[in-house]
Amino acid sequence: MRLKAALLLTALAAAACSPAHAQDLTGKDLTGTLKKVREARAITIGHRDASVPFSYLDGNQKPVGYAYEICLKVAEAVKAHLKLDTLEVRLNPVTSATRIPLIANGTIDLECGSTTNNADRQRQAAFTNTHFLTATRFVAKREKGLDKTDHLKGRTVVSTSGTTNIRQINEINTARGLGMRILPAKDHAEAFLMVETGRADAFVMDDVLLAALVAGSKTPDAYAISSEAQSRPEPYGIMLRKDDPAFKAVVDAATAALYKSPEGTALYEKWFTQAIPPRGINLKLPMSEAMRKVLANPSDSPDPAAY
Amino acid sequence: MNYTWNWGIFLEPSPEGAGSYADMLLSGLAWTVVTALCSWAIAFTLGSVVGVMRTLPSRTANAIGAAYVEGFRNVPLLVQMFLWYFVLPELLPARLGAAVKQMPDAPFYTAVLCLGFFTAARVAEQVRAGIRALPRGQAQAGLALGLTWAQTYRAVLLPNAYRIILPPLTSEFLNNLKNTSVALTIGLLELTARARSMQEFSFQVFEAFTAATLLYVALNLVVIAGATLLERRVAVPGGR
Numbered sequence: 203m204r205l206k207a208a209l210l211l212t213a214l215a216a217a218a219c220s221p222a223h224a225q226d227l228t229g230k231d232l233t234g235t236l237k238k239v240r241e242a243r244a245i246t247i248g249h250r251d252a253s254v255p256f257s258y259l260d261g262n263q264k265p266v267g268y269a270y271e272i273c274l275k276v277a278e279a280v281k282a283h284l285k286l287d288t289l290e291v292r293l294n295p296v297t298s299a300t301r302i303p304l305i306a307n308g309t310i311d312l313e314c315g316s317t318t319n320n321a322d323r324q325r326q327a328a329f330t331n332t333h334f335l336t337a338t339r340f341v342a343k344r345e346k347g348l349d350k351t352d353h354l355k356g357r358t359v360v361s362t363s364g365t366t367n368i369r370q371i372n373e374i375n376t377a378r379g380l381g382m383r384i385l386p387a388k389d390h391a392e393a394f395l396m397v398e399t400g401r402a403d404a405f406v407m408d409d410v411l412l413a414a415l416v417a418g419s420k421t422p423d424a425y426a427i428s429s430e431a432q433s434r435p436e437p438y439g440i441m442l443r444k445d446d447p448a449f450k451a452v453v454d455a456a457t458a459a460l461y462k463s464p465e466g467t468a469l470y471e472k473w474f475t476q477a478i479p480p481r482g483i484n485l486k487l488p489m490s491e492a493m494r495k496v497l498a499n500p501s502d503s504p505d506p507a508a509y
Numbered sequence: 510m511n512y513t514w515n516w517g518i519f520l521e522p523s524p525e526g527a528g529s530y531a532d533m534l535l536s537g538l539a540w541t542v543v544t545a546l547c548s549w550a551i552a553f554t555l556g557s558v559v560g561v562m563r564t565l566p567s568r569t570a571n572a573i574g575a576a577y578v579e580g581f582r583n584v585p586l587l588v589q590m591f592l593w594y595f596v597l598p599e600l601l602p603a604r605l606g607a608a609v610k611q612m613p614d615a616p617f618y619t620a621v622l623c624l625g626f627f628t629a630a631r632v633a634e635q636v637r638a639g640i641r642a643l644p645r646g647q648a649q650a651g652l653a654l655g656l657t658w659a660q661t662y663r664a665v666l667l668p669n670a671y672r673i674i675l676p677p678l679t680s681e682f683l684n685n686l687k688n689t690s691v692a693l694t695i696g697l698l699e700l701t702a703r704a705r706s707m708q709e710f711s712f713q714v715f716e717a718f719t720a721a722t723l724l725y726v727a728l729n730l731v732v733i734a735g736a737t738l739l740e741r742r743v744a745v746p747g748g749r
Contacts, residue, residue, distance in 0.1 A: 299705055302714045306512040325513055326712035363696075366524070388615065388696050443511050 235311050235442070235449035236284065244290035245280055247273045248310035251295055254414050255473040256316040256334070256438070261480035265293060268473035272333055272457065273314035273440060279456030302326055305443055312453070313441035316410075319504045320436075328450050329439030331457040331500035335492050335509055338367045338433035340404040341397060341412045344426040348404055351378070351430050358383045360393045360402035370433050371406045390415060397425075406432060410487065413474075417483040427487075434506035435492050458500040466497050518713045519720065530707050534717075537703030538724050544620050544699060545686040551625025552685060556632025561662060563637045574633065581630035586623075586691050593623040594695040620692035628685045635677050639670030672743060679736040683729050700724060 232240055239245045249265040250257040257267040274291065281289035294310050301317065304310045305327055316336075319329040340359070342348040348357070351374060361368035363386035375382045385402060387393035394415045396402040405412065409427060416425045440457070442450055460466050467489070472478075474487040489497075492509050501508060519531040562574035581589070594616070598606040609615065643666060651661035671678075693702035704721035708714040 298709055299714065302708070302712050303512075307510045322710065323712045325515070392610070444513075445511060 232284075233448055234446035236280070236452065238308065239280060239289070239311065240284050240286070243286060243288060244292050245277050245312070246292040246294050246310045247277065248294050248296040248301060248304055248313040248315075249273075250297070250315040253316045255478050255485060257314050265295075266479060267314075268469060269314040269316065269333060269438075269440060271469055271473075272460065273312045275460050276312060276330075276440070276453050276456045279459075280452055283452050301441065305441055308443070311443070311449075316438050317441050318436055319439035319502070321504045324444075324504055326444065328442045328444040328446070329437075329502055329504070330442060330450065330453045331461060331502050332437035332439050332496050332509070333457070333461070334410070334438040335435035335490065335496060336408045336410050336438065337431035337435045337490075337492075338370050338406060339409040339412060339428045339431050340406045341394070341416060341425050341427050342404040343397065343400075344424055346403060349426070349428050349430065351428075351432055352380070354382050354404060355380045356382065357403040358385065358401070359404045359406055360385045360387050360396045361406040362387055362390055362393050365407070367407050367433075374432055394419070404428075408436075410485075413485040413487040414483075417485050418481075422484075422486070435509045436506060437496075437501075437504065437509060439502060454500075454502065461497040461500045470497070512715070514716070515713055516716060518711055518716050521711075523707070524710050530711065530717075531720075533707060534700065534703050534720055534724065537698060537700040537721075538728070540617070540697060540699040541686070541689050542728070544617060544624065544689045544692065544697065545682075547621040548624035548628060548689070549682060549685055551621065552628035552632050552681075555625065555629035557636050557667070559629060559633035560636025560640070561667070563633065564640045565658070574637075578630045578633050581627050582634075586627055586688060587694060589627055590620070590623050590691055590695055594619045616692060616695045616697040619695055620689065620697050624685060624688055624692070628681060628688070631681050631684070632678065635674045635681060636670060639674035640666055642673050643669055672745065675736065675740050675743075679733065682736070683732060686728065686732065687725065 247265075247270070249267075249270055252258050253267070253269075255267055256269040257265060260266045277289060277291050294304065296304055296310065296313060296315070301310075301313050301315070305313055313327075316334070317323075317329075319332065323329075340348070340354070348354065359371060359382045361371055361384065368384070368386060371382070372384060374380070375384060385396070387396060387405075390407065390411060393402075393405045393407070397405045398419065405415075407415075409431070412427050416422050416427065419425065440453070442453060460469075470489055470493070474485050474489070477484045496509060503509075519534070520529050522528070523530045523533045559574045559577050562570040563578070565571065584592075598609045600606075601609060612618065647665055647669065648661055651665040652658070656664065689697075689699050690701035692699055693705070696702075698706075700721050704717040707717040711717070
């Protein structure tokens, strides 16, 4: 009886202690970003200016987007975790060249955009759970009925020079002996124009970029994006400072809870299957099987094979 | 600052498949040098012509020279780059425009033309200043000797003027060299563009831009050393 009481007491004490420790109100035991956020009562979100639909400026020059909204949810979770009454969300625009230094030197706490999570980058930053998977696909005029890689046999295909996509399609062409004529274009707009004017049958690129080009074109219904992908999925993640496990744990928990809830799916549908600001274009990019899986089982792996 | 330094990154293979990150930066350096030299050839020749025009007695020549200088000096270089690259092909006849767009290495040729015409306006001002700095008597003496205007400029005025403006001309050359980085906006894979893609792939931002900075500085020091040598060699014995 005595032993039982002692055990019960210990268990109670442990239960009482551990949350108290994690949710320390004095800020004494907090470290890294959590400590910084608690002391400043502010969290800084780094956003992009033209990364549609992830993080970009709308007609009023206010940041909006899929990743941006996820970051706002994360900020709420951080506020709840720190038991703060108010938490100011500061905004700081970043570019692909400034995002790393600004994360590293503490200017921004979360980088919300379309940053690819890969093993090389893990040396410099941490990533929370993947919020999007992109893959190489191609767009073609719907009337041509091109949908699978094999349909491109003997066709003229265009891709943007200097991208990994053009390298991938060249490799596929050689490996499968498809005899495609692959043209390099100087930018995405020109490559798309070549499909529009019929100088090329298909344009090979990241699917989300293709969806944006199609949505912004004169006749979005005239184009179809291939169902078969020409690469393995590439995960996009929200970037955090590395070596800050306490903050990462809070962000991971917040994003995992969001993605698993119906809200995560709703958020995806809002930005990828409905009209978005500022011009009301619709990307019409329904959720892929891989994307459905990663929302159900959130993962922060940089390895494409994990998806 | 929570940053992982990795100076060994330059020896690691770049994801583009051909060579290491160092090779990538060096190929960028080569494009920078070639672009700077080619555009300088245009800038120097055209700039001299326009500069001379602004010192001629002819009003028409003056007006044309002034219009050129003000046009190219007052429009930002970045805008000029876009005008040459995106607007010019549309103004050409459709056939020719399409041919220009399909041309291999189009960003390089565009950058050379754009920088050449832009820097020419600045060189023209230097040349004009150099000629104006000479005593009026030099031109009058040349004409009195029976030389034509062309001969006076070629044999008397320009050789003296160039010697005077060699130091500011060196600055213009260095500016032109650094301005090549603006061409990254139209897709020229020069040094800054390469540093940017290196940081994009590796996330080693500071290493990439430090290397680019050092390469620019080294290149500029070589130019300055060359200019000093040139200045010494062409100095008129007993001159100022």
